Amino acid sequence: MSADRFRMLVARFRERLWVKPLLMCVVSIAAAVGASLADGTGLAHVVPATASVALETLLSIMASSMLVIATFSVGSMVAAYGAASNTATPRSFGLVVADDVSQNALSTFVGAFIFSIVALTGVKNGYFLAAGLFVLFILTAAVFGLVIVTFVRWVDNIARLGRMNSTIEKVEQATADALVRRRNRPTLGGVPVRALPRGVPVHATEVGYVQQIDVARLQTWAVSVDARVVVAALPGAFAFPDRVLAYVSVAAEGDATPELGEVMASFTIGRERRFEDDPRFGLVVLSEIAGRALSPAVNDPGTAVSILGALVRLFAQWCQPAADDDAPACDRIEVPELSVHDMFDDAFTAIARDGAGSIEVALRLQKALQSLATLGGPAMRTAAEDHARRALERATSRMDLPYDLAQVRKAAAFATPALRDD
Template identity: 30%
Template sequence: MSDWMVAQSPPARRRPRALSPFREHLRDTFWFAPTAAMVSVFVVWVAAQALDTAIVGTLREDGDYEALDELLRFAEDAKAVVTAVSSAMMTFIGVVFSISLVAVQMASGQFTPRVVRLFVRSRITKATFAVFLATFVLTLLVLTSFDTVDDPRKVTTLPLVQSVLTLCMVALSLLLFVLYVNSTLRLMRISHVIARIAAESFRVVASMPGQGDGRDAPSLGPVTAWVPHEGGAGVLRDVHIARLLRVARKHGVVLRLIPRIGDFVVPGTPLLAVHGGAAPPRGALRRTASVGVERTYHQDLGFGLRQLSDIALRALSPAINDPTTAVQALDRIVQLLAALSRCPLDTALHRDRGGTVRLVRPVPGWSALVDLGFAEVRGCAAGSPQVSRRMLAGLDDLLLLAPPGRREPLLRHRALLCQAVDRTVPSPADRAFAQRPDRQGIG
């Protein structure tokens, strides 16, 4: 196998972790990191205050009032600094919030509304907000610790450690602010957005089980029970695989997920089919399926291709007319399909520790993924030779990688694209130019 083909192979697969859905749901929220930071800084402040009280108590026991007098003067200067920091942090928070809103608005309008999730999931953005809010809360707490007495003999506590801790938080805030601006500027560039989408998609590919081709799926037998969806209507974001495996093993059954991840589910419709026994109790299956208002990367194999296709479509719209962006999106579409070209698809089989299949989960098939990546873009590519040339080159590359049984959808899209170019481009020379494969579109 050539080095290029090895480079396109999918990443190593890993066993799904029990808490992975909960972790992914927290990544899709913006409140957790700032809240955790403010709670943590309160705990740290309590410890620092106790340490300051112990330092002052030790100096009073030793009778070192000269040192206490110097610490009082230091505390006066520190109080002025902490007061300035407290007022400045609110300004910093407002600047960061304004930058985020502008970046999200620009990305949503120019790329696709679905890329807003990248900003919500950005670790540096959450860390910046969290540290800024924690620093502001810390300054307020430190200001309450300053003693109003001027006599060293009457001093009970001085915020010495707390002041140093505040300065450290300010330094960390400034560092994170620089990193945040750099990260936000990168996310406003389409090439980095497309790369982030591809990276998130490859994580989904890596989390898929290594076996699961529908051809080697075991016979499940007839359906013995149905489990309806009892939550609210919405998009099926993910399922708790580890918990479903435990429930299925405990009750000696095989569970088969009816909707695919990313499907819209309605209350009362079948969610799980049970094979080999009675349905597990409702309490055991509670919170094993997560339903939300929009799709997520977690367990959704087609969501990355959906976003890349949306970006390419918007770039080819008459209002934007940016074929280079469409070519960049096609680069990643070809990369993802190349990684999936030899992967088992259609059905994902999840086994328990004993190797017995306990959960059968539908995933998009090869033909569906190829259609998702190329069908809509192909409809807009005929009038842009840069895009048609890149798509033909990508299809030719995939034909080299895909096994014989998976070449039919690629050949179909190639033929349809050539037909669309023939209908759209009147000049024979322009048609020949538009149908010449080129990995850079027009290099």
């Protein structure tokens, strides 16, 4: 299994609420039962005696309270998930579910409940002797301390979980991580496309979005059959039975076409787009949050302005020098690089459309595009100027007050030579 595929599987498990509680339950049962191992040692001669009645009382209190707290935590988490979907965008749900603090808190509460039930059953049935009771008391005190620390930390986190600012931060961070990975590996570990795609087309066999491409697996297959593969569908592309995923060409003419099942299996296709290997999806989600904030029902231009700031930070990070990739390139796999123009379309088109009538958003959009035009290279400057002109045209058709429109025209002068001359 390649590192990229393993990372994707880990990300999917992080979105499952049952994984961490299940692991904590196993650990709790092992700890409660393992305390009896001390009875076979000489520890009973050096530790103080522990009253089983006192231990039963502590465990009973923990068992009754932890179930209530765990139920309360689940209710609070579900409310936060609903708030994130309703106030921001449903596409942010996976990131909110994967919140480590909330999952750790739920796991701790459920684990403490299981620990107390198992330990209480053992104590009442005389399963532990003197040394075992002492070790169990130490474990119970440690679990109590862990629960208190976790609860205090979780209360601080749950007050922010699902709120707009918290959701925007999570989406921005996930997008930044994806952008850094793609910046450091612009061709996903392969080599740039050298010419027009040619060879045998490999079509998708199901409908969905390309979530991940196992380039290392493609390289291994291409070496085994002496072929080259040109990827035609990057992560985020919509796949359907007629969509070409890749083109395969064998080294020598006249050779039989190799079995292409391994090529299709290297493309992970799912119902939804994912953040990990699809930086453009993060830009789309941020744009969706801004679009919802600019809707007449919400009318929150401040959130759109915050999104513009996040987009500028992300593109500024994209312009940073790429880190050296020590992994050898998969020289038989050609992968196209991301288009800056496409990324700008994902990020700014919806905001320019929905915020064309808002002077706050229109001005901040022009300033954001101007900063990106001076920050990036020629491709980013061209894309920024193009979007600035489009945004100006939309503002011209939507704004009624001449003064507001004059302000936007002034801000867009960097992209319009006629306005600079004026």
